[in-house]
Amino acid sequence: MPLMAYTPLGRGGDLLKNPQLLMVAKKHQVSPAVIAIAWTLRSGNVICIAESGNIAHIRDNSQAQWLVLDKEDLATLDNAFPA
Numbered sequence: 001m002p003l004m005a006y007t008p009l010g011r012g013g014d015l016l017k018n019p020q021l022l023m024v025a026k027k028h029q030v031s032p033a034v035i036a037i038a039w040t041l042r043s044g045n046v047i048c049i050a051e052s053g054n055i056a057h058i059r060d061n062s063q064a065q066w067l068v069l070d071k072e073d074l075a076t077l078d079n080a081f082p083a
Contacts, residue, residue: 004047009033020080024073030063037064039077 009015016032025032040048041064052058
């Protein structure tokens with residue numbers, strides 16, 4: 001049964017300021033939101049609902065479906081956001 005990640009970008013934007021998330025985003029030259037969504041989607045068993053109020057963010061967020069996070073990225077994010 002798939003899980004739903006509701007508000008995967010957090011509330012209020014604090015999540016997107018996390019240093020580890022910013023580091024991985026810089027490495028891939030994408031926004032922290034793209035990394036957060038890609039990390040959420042990595043297993044293929046999670047449905048991600050990332051709300052957005054403008055078309056630029058929607059386009060940006062859609063990049064997450066194509067982004068492949070490597071083992072180092074996943075370890076960094078898993079350590080920053082333990083289950």
